[in-house]
Amino acid sequence: xxxxxxxxxxxxxxxxxxxxxxxxxxxxxxxxxxxxxxxxxxxxxxxxxxxxxxxxxxxxxxxxxxxxxxxxxxxxxxxxxxxxxxxxxxxxxxxxxxxxxxxxxxxxxxxxxxxxxxxxxxxxxxxxxxxxxxxxxxxxxxxxxx
Amino acid sequence: xxxxxxxxxxxxxxxxxxxxxxxxxxxxxxxxxxxxxxxxxxxxxxxxxxxxxxxxxxxxxxxxxxxxxxxxxxxxxxxxxxxxxx
Numbered sequence: 025x026x027x028x029x030x031x032x033x034x035x036x037x038x039x040x041x042x043x044x045x046x047x048x049x050x051x052x053x054x055x056x057x058x059x060x061x062x063x064x065x066x067x068x069x070x071x072x073x074x075x076x077x078x079x080x081x082x083x084x085x086x087x088x089x090x091x092x093x094x095x096x097x098x099x100x101x102x103x104x105x106x107x108x109x110x111x112x113x114x115x116x117x118x119x120x121x122x123x124x125x126x127x128x129x130x131x132x133x134x135x136x137x138x139x140x141x142x143x144x145x146x147x148x149x150x151x152x153x154x155x156x157x158x159x160x161x162x163x164x165x166x167x168x169x170x
Numbered sequence: 171x172x173x174x175x176x177x178x179x180x181x182x183x184x185x186x187x188x189x190x191x192x193x194x195x196x197x198x199x200x201x202x203x204x205x206x207x208x209x210x211x212x213x214x215x216x217x218x219x220x221x222x223x224x225x226x227x228x229x230x231x232x233x234x235x236x237x238x239x240x241x242x243x244x245x246x247x248x249x250x251x252x253x254x255x256x
Contacts, residue, residue, distance in 0.1 A: 059256050075255075078178050078248055080231045082255075107255060119256055139256060147229070148255030149179030161180040164254030166225040169234050 026094035026101040030086040032079050032148070034110040042122035045104035053128030055135040057121040063114040069155040072113040078147040082107070089141045093134050099126035105138065107148060171196055171243035173203060179251040180222060184211075194241065200228050201237040207249065226251045 029045045039056065046054060061073050086105055094101045104122040112118050121138050125131040142148075144165045153159040176189045184190065192206050204223065211220040227234045227250040234250075241247070 076179055076182060077255075078176075078229065078250060081229055081233070081248070081250075084232050143254065143256045145253065146255040147178065147227075147250050147253050149251065150254050161251075162254050164179075164252035166227070166252045167234060167250060168225060168227040169236050 026090065026097070026103055028087060028090045028094070028102075029104045030083050030090065030106070032077050032082040032086065032107045032109060032146075034108065037106050037108060037117045037120050039120060042104045042106070042120050046102035046122045046124040048100055048102050048124050050100045051102065051124035051126055051131075053126070053131040054122065054124045055128070055131040057119075057135050057139055058117050059119040059121075059139070060117050061112050061114045065152060068152075070114050071153045071155050072111055072116075073118065074111045074151040074153065074159075075107075075109045075118060076149045076151065077107070077109045079109070082147050085146050086142070089138060089145065093137045093141070097125060097130050097134065099130070101125050101130070101134070103134065103138070105142070107142070107146070109148075111153075171198070171241075173198075173241060173243070174246045175203070175207065176246060176248040178248060179253075181219060181226075181249050181251060184216065184219065196243075198241050199237065200235045200239045200241065200247075203228060203241060203247065204237070222251055223249065 090103045102124045123131045123135045150162045
């Protein structure tokens with residue numbers, strides 16, 4: 025069974041916290057992904073991004089994603105995901121994903137799957153703020169159930 | 171019955187309190203709420219948001235609701251536009 029730690033809040037992200045959360049002497053591979061706010065998007069200079077989130081649902085969906093992604097892995101698995109809310113300046117971290125597993129291939133695979141699932145399913149929204157003072161909500165993926 | 175609808179993402183611009191109250195008939199379901207919300211958006215000149223609503227989910231605190239899900243007067247629901255985390 026995987027040990028899973030998720031959080032969605034306005035606290036500054038800590039790579040040390042991620043390291044501690046997935047530390048496991050039974051695992052031979054650790055993978056860390058850190059997503060940061062890019063200073064440009066589609067030809068516009070980005071000052072920062074405001075992240076809005078439905079926190080309770082986002083944490084549940086995140087947990088479900090981690091459970092699902094790790095279900096195909098038979099050995100030890102530890103997963104840590106922390107997602108920022110609020111304003112994040114360009115260059116700062118908006119998300120950290122850390123995975124440890126017995127073998128490196130599983131850790132790489134799970135980390136990649138988790139970030140792709142997050143982008144498609146977790147109720148988080150971005151309002152991009154530009155250096156010219158304008159801002160706009162970014163488009164995303166529909167999670168409506170039909 | 172009165173339902174509190176919490177607003178997220180692009181919908182949060184609609185109200186400083188990030189929520190609106192909608193009056194629905196007893197026994198109303200999510201599809202009824204969606205219809206009433208769409209009327210409210212169009213009536214108040216938010217036609218772009220009314221279009222965005224078609225691609226948006228309706229949820230409680232911990233799950234996405236299907237269109238046929240019944241609602242109760244004490245319910246707090248959220249309208250969730252297309253997501254883009256990460």
